[in-house]
Amino acid sequence: MRIVWLIGGLLALGCGLIGVVLPLLPTVPFLLLATFCFARSSERLHNWLLSHGTFGPMIEDWNRNGAIRPSAKRAATLSILVVFCISLVFGVKTTVLVIQAVVLSAVLFFIWTRPNG
Known part of the structure; x- marks a missing residue:
């Protein structure tokens, strides 16, 4: 095992x-x-x-x-914004953008509601 x-x-x-x-x-x-x-x-x-x-x-x-360091929170937020902007630039379908926005918002909510490390 x-x-x-x-x-x-x-x-x-x-x-x-x-x-x-x-x-x-x-x-x-x-x-x-x-x-x-x-x-x-x-x-x-x-x-x-x-x-x-x-x-x-x-x-x-x-x-x-259960803490996440503020620098990691900022890096995660920046990378999420970059990915979403890339999707916008490449003209991803609106349905996919909406799904992506909902999922990424939930991820950001989780990250930013954790205590600071």
């Missing part, structure tokens, strides 16, 4: 790393999932992720009190 948790953790970590550069793919939820999986499969990878200079503090903030 450890191998399943390890593979899940590696996949989640990969998605989280991709999310660093792709605006609509969230980073922290995938890192939290990777941490969860590594806690059940690899003490070394679990400790590495928790002590990582960039990702470790985000994970600790969330684990401690």
Whole structure:
């Protein structure tokens, strides 16, 4: 069973790393999932992720009190606005824009209602 948790953790970590550069793919939820999986499969990878200079503090903030740092909130907001503007520039159908606006607004609501880390 450890191998399943390890593979899940590696996949989640990969998605989280991709999310660093792709605006609509969230980073922290995938890192939290990777941490969860590594806690059940690899003490070394679990400790590495928790002590990582960039990702470790985000994970600790969330684990401690469900907090998101203000800089991460601003970065998420900016990337969401950029993605929506790109959709506008490319002339995406109105129906898709409405769905995108609703979903992205819900994401922003969630992000901005979390405590500051």
